[in-house]
Amino acid sequence: MNDLLGLTALSLIALSAVWQIVYLLRQQQVADKVSPWLLLGGGVLLFTLTVLRSIAISFPAVTNTYEALVFFAAALCVVAFVLRMVAKNPVALRVSLFGATIIALAVAMISSSPLVPKDIQPPIPALQSIWLVMHVTLAFVGESFFAVAFIAAVSYLFTKDQTKRVAIDRIVYTTTVIGYPIFTAGALVFGMIWANFAWGSYWSWDPKETWALITFLVYTAYLHTRIIMKIDGTVSAILAAVGFVFTVFTFAGVNFLLSGLHSYG
16 A cells, blocks of 8 residues: 555656646746646645554654655645645746656655665654654755745746746745744754753754754855845855755765764654
């Protein structure tokens, strides 16, 4: 059942990406009304997979690499869908949503690969904490908004048309403003509470903690330059792009390149 759900979700996300490519190649500026629902279907199936694994281990299934990847892909799909549904200018958003779809597809494919163990096992005692669940889920939801901001920021840097740049810059700003407090609550606040529960210390300068802090500071710099210093444009786009690169390194790079207290995660 888990394999079937994962494969079906992967297929829906891939189909959504293909459908979006068709619209991106069109000359007419027409909003795509089908691919967001395909993306939502993929996200719902991935969340269903998370629920089934949670029932099997009697704890929210977000405590190992496979479960984290599944949840992140699901969150990306749902966040992209919601942004598309509330967008006043869905045409301006479509490149960003296509990029988010590709990221979700890549994450789902990695989770389905033989490189990621999929054994259903109860988490070790240090991971059996509601604070960890809040830490992981909110961090990934915030990072889902950052993913959309990243694609929009890269798009901004390669766009010459000033009218389009204004619309894209607004997407970068809006998604970062939404993602920032969610990420901060999950990655830092609940992360520190869980660290104290698991290790007896709120902060240990563990590599993943340190890089989460660096990521937070980059996005803080982005908001500071936008809101306080009134600087937008290229500087803002670069900061948003760098912030997501650090986000990816915090999740994946630290796990493979640096050892620390999060190694079992």
